[in-house]
Amino acid sequence: MAKTIKVVIIDDESPAREVIKNYLNDFSDVEIAAECSNGFDGLKAIQERQPDLIFLDIQMPKISGFEMLELLDDPPVIVFSTAYDQYALQAFEKSAADYLLKPYSRERFREAMNRALLFVKDKTKQQTIVTGLLRYRDTQKEFLERIVVKDGVHIIIIPVEKLLWLEAQDDYVMLYLKEGKFLKQKTMKYFEDHLDPQEFVRVHRSFIVSISFIKQIDLFGKESYRLVLANGQTLPVSKSGHRRLKEILK
Amino acid sequence: MSLPFPNGFIGNPSIQFRRFPLKACGNDIQNIMEFTISNPILNRREGLYYYLAIWLVIAVLHTLLLRHLHELPLSWLTAILDSAVFNFLFAIVGLGFWYPSKFISLEKGRAARVLISHALASVVISTLWVGAGYAILKNLIFNEPNYQSFLYSSVPIRLLIGVLFYFVLVAFYYVLIYYQHFHQKQMQEAELKSLVRDAELRTLKFQINPHFIFNSLNSINALTLSNPAKAAEMTIKLGDYLRYTLSKNDQQQSTLKEELDSAKLYLDIEKVRFGEKFEFLEEVERPCLETRVPNMLLQPLFENAIKHGVYESLDKVHIKFTCRQQGDYVQITVENDFDPQAPSRKGKGIGLENIQHRLRMTYHQENLLRIEQEAQLFRVHILIPNDARPAWQKP
Secondary structure (H helix, E strand, C coil): CCCCEEEEEECCCHHHHHHHHHHHCCCCCEEEEEEECCHHHHHHHHHHHCCCEEEECCCCCCCCHHHHHHCCCCCCEEEEEECCCHHHHHHHHHHCCCEEECCCCHHHHHHHHHHHHHHHHCHHHHHHHHHHHHHHHHHCCCCCCEEEEEECCEEEEEEHHHCCEEEEECCEEEEEECCEEEEECCCHHHHHHHCCCCCEEEEECCEEEEHHHEEEEEECCCCCEEEEECCCCEEEECHHHHHHHHHHHC | CCCCCCCCCCCCCCCCCCCCCCCCCCCHHHHHHHHHHCCHHHHCHHHHHHHHHHHHHHHHHHHHHHHHCCCCCCCHHHHHHHHHHHHHHHHHHHHCCHHHHHHCCCCCCCHHHHHHHHHHHHHHHHHHHHHHHHHHHHHHCCCCHHHHHHHHHCHHHHHHHHHHHHHHHHHHHHHHHHHHHHHHHHHHHHHHHHHHHHHHHHHHCCCCCHHHHHHHHHHHHHHHHHCHHHHHHHHHHHHHHHHHHHHHHHCCEEEHHHHHHHHHHHHHHHHHHHHHHEEEEEEECHHHHHCEEECCCCHHHHHHHHHHHHCCCCCCEEEEEEEEEECCEEEEEEEEECCCCCCCCCCCCHHHHHHHHHHHHHHCCCCCEEEEECCCEEEEEEEEECCCCCHHHCC
16 A cells, blocks of 8 residues: 655645645545645745645745745655746756646646656655756846745845845855845855846955945955955955956946 | 728828829839829929919010010010010920939939039020020011011020029929928828837737736636636636737727726636735726726736735735826826835836836826835826827827
């Protein structure tokens, strides 16, 4: 006897959840552990219920399906269920993760489900797909508007305008805001590519600074510089960083 | 549809060429040829009358000159005959100067070349003219000896006058050609402007968001499983809504009532998707509903309210529509509450900018759209002038 598969459905439209629940009736040994109408609740349900499989919409209030995924350390098997979305489609095609385009038939759902069940048995496959998906998304050269981070049990949405400076910390980047600092598991390269270069400059291997937060640039020793920020803090500036600063501030 | 023009073609049908009364020529190239070379004087009856009137004046002056200024007075009859023959001849020949003026273009040719061409032409024409006049009059008036010698001695001055006449006429034709071009250009420009405006209006109009359609279909799919009657209802609403949106392509205005009805269909459909997540309220002064407004005016407003209010919020959102008479305007307001914490979405404001642009183009007034933002309220006011005869209706 197969073990029961725990499922969480995350979609902000209740009819969309109804369809999935109805189609799931065809499968025995499936337990619907939770139904959520946004990413926050979804994240909480996943952490609490530890499902094997989730159905995930992408466009949802506050945080998108992708942003929610970023916050999961060990994501379950995912079947996306979404309407027309160009970027998401590209991402799916690249990563070969399964996805359902609304509206979809019972047969199409069954296919996706069978595939997902295979993944549930072999979770390593799923892992590579999700990482591939998120990595693909990172390669899209679109400037960020917000960054979603986890602070203990809280999820915090940071609009990029609030960023003051960023510092590399091993595999993480520390984001400094007026309100405090937050860790995000991304690379400096990622932020360098996804923050508007008219506003954010990589002044050093380990630092990216918002131009509007710079108070002054001091000559510090022979041919080396340092930045003084509006709050008095100083940061080192590398040679190439200084070149980039001059380029933008001229 | 029985429109002879492609869909949505509203501007002036086309520039109408003035036609020669030649019925036989059916094809356009011939018409254009005619247009380019046809003499503007012969084109219209008044043209010819004016032309002949001017020559009559010249002929009278000519006669009086011969009678009074010449030292050997000529008889009235002689003076009249001399004047009539010479001036009639030139009047006839002068009609032909249209062609050299038309073909020796001032814009294309070099000035020296144009001048030389006309100088040569004027000498040849003048010589022929004086020659012909001389031959006729010599044989016509043979019994007046004074006149014969006068005719002979006046040849050089007549040649000079011929050249002068030639240049005056050619100059006149050039002015006419210039005016024609100018007029044609103006008409083309006006035409172009109206075409551009129509195209702009079309693109500015609300475009149905594919996201909305696919999600609605998905909701219908859900309802077929759980509540078929409601699925049927929603299918019909979606159909009505799409029909209204698509049918508005070739018509530029609707009543506010039509607009509101269509917007309500849209909201009903979204209501199925989002259930209790929003509530729609309306406060309408009845007579306002008859106001004519540019079509697809309300859709972007409600779409915005749904997109920035309902899509981005976790709590219930209120969307309120008000419409009332305010002085010389009908004021339309759409307001919704929103979550100020929600990060601004891309594309915000483009829909509103488009409306502003359309209002400006339609009513030729600024500031008909106003945006108000309070703590958690987003409000858009639109003013529609009462005496609104939109631009496209003005004669």
